[in-house]
Amino acid sequence: MNYPNGKKQANSQTNAWSNTGKAYGNRGMTLEEDINATNSFYLDSEIAVIHKKPTPVQIVKVNYPKRSAAVITEGYFKQASTTDYNGIYRGKHIDFEAKETKNKTRFPLANIHEHQLNHMRAVQKHGGISFLLIRFAQLDETYFFPAENLFQYWDDKLKGERKSLPYQVIKNSGYLIPFQFQKRIDYLAVIDKLYF
Amino acid sequence: MNYPNGKKQANSQTNAWSNTGKAYGNRGMTLEEDINATNSFYLDSEIAVIHKKPTPVQIVKVNYPKRSAAVITEGYFKQASTTDYNGIYRGKHIDFEAKETKNKTRFPLANIHEHQLNHMRAVQKHGGISFLLIRFAQLDETYFFPAENLFQYWDDKLKGERKSLPYQVIKNSGYLIPFQFQKRIDYLAVIDKLYF
Numbered sequence: 001m002n003y004p005n006g007k008k009q010a011n012s013q014t015n016a017w018s019n020t021g022k023a024y025g026n027r028g029m030t031l032e033e034d035i036n037a038t039n040s041f042y043l044d045s046e047i048a049v050i051h052k053k054p055t056p057v058q059i060v061k062v063n064y065p066k067r068s069a070a071v072i073t074e075g076y077f078k079q080a081s082t083t084d085y086n087g088i089y090r091g092k093h094i095d096f097e098a099k100e101t102k103n104k105t106r107f108p109l110a111n112i113h114e115h116q117l118n119h120m121r122a123v124q125k126h127g128g129i130s131f132l133l134i135r136f137a138q139l140d141e142t143y144f145f146p147a148e149n150l151f152q153y154w155d156d157k158l159k160g161e162r163k164s165l166p167y168q169v170i171k172n173s174g175y176l177i178p179f180q181f182q183k184r185i186d187y188l189a190v191i192d193k194l195y196f
Numbered sequence: 197m198n199y200p201n202g203k204k205q206a207n208s209q210t211n212a213w214s215n216t217g218k219a220y221g222n223r224g225m226t227l228e229e230d231i232n233a234t235n236s237f238y239l240d241s242e243i244a245v246i247h248k249k250p251t252p253v254q255i256v257k258v259n260y261p262k263r264s265a266a267v268i269t270e271g272y273f274k275q276a277s278t279t280d281y282n283g284i285y286r287g288k289h290i291d292f293e294a295k296e297t298k299n300k301t302r303f304p305l306a307n308i309h310e311h312q313l314n315h316m317r318a319v320q321k322h323g324g325i326s327f328l329l330i331r332f333a334q335l336d337e338t339y340f341f342p343a344e345n346l347f348q349y350w351d352d353k354l355k356g357e358r359k360s361l362p363y364q365v366i367k368n369s370g371y372l373i374p375f376q377f378q379k380r381i382d383y384l385a386v387i388d389k390l391y392f
Contacts, residue, residue, distance in 0.1 A: 049319055075255075076266070088291075
């Protein structure tokens, strides 16, 4: 844990410090925006190549107007069969899902689909690194939660034991990622610590 | 080369043999369909986890009808910033683009976008395996063409030297992938030979 035990912070300006000692809060960006900015920084700095996958769309009708771009006029959102983000870092395959919750005390497992969990298991089995990034929006805290820890709680859920990850579990077996200026959500720093 | 030198075949039934000695031709499936079937086989057999990324769509308007699914009523195709396929195999990050051409004598480099090539360079730099799968539809031949070989021809193109990969170059510095029944385009067999 990067963060003093159990102490809750009142606002975003005080819960994370960059390397330079200056405070950076979330400033109203979504988790997705923060991750995209972080991935752009990783890419531009030649640290890693990690991208968000496009939203899967079932395209039903397309119009081809003369002298202009094709227009999709009927399409539907499809359920993703994998996680949203993947790529490569230090030779390792990286694969993760990012979820934001307004809940302050737990992360409901209904946020993750079973085929996404199976995908994460398969990735780990083949030697990749899989994890969740979980943001508690109200607390302005973002955690790295390793897939192995998730699997255990998931299997308990299937046995009817739990339907969510308690905040304290995420705090204790996850890793708080402090906000920074450029690498807003520097999840690779956690990977450096855990896997290299 | 898996295939006798320079000999051209008249039809799809005779240009590839499976491990059991029985011939399998392309049978009118597109390269994308063949790759998707192959990736499904890899996934189901727990050989590898490799998926096609969804087509990137810029979603402009969405209707939310009562009691039914959201409908995208205005959307546009966006240019992909990466390759179409990626995943993990034997601990390695796999990343490739697949292209079909009706041309019999060359593969026009205009089929590949510069940012895709840059993406492939970045993947290789970070320790991944990147390549093209090129199908000559008229010849019913599909080749594995390593990214390193592509980069060289690409740089020549930028110097104004060439605008395509000649068929003979692909034949000589690529690897013919024979059609098979389940692993229709068994490109991982080439990776086994080249990288392990």
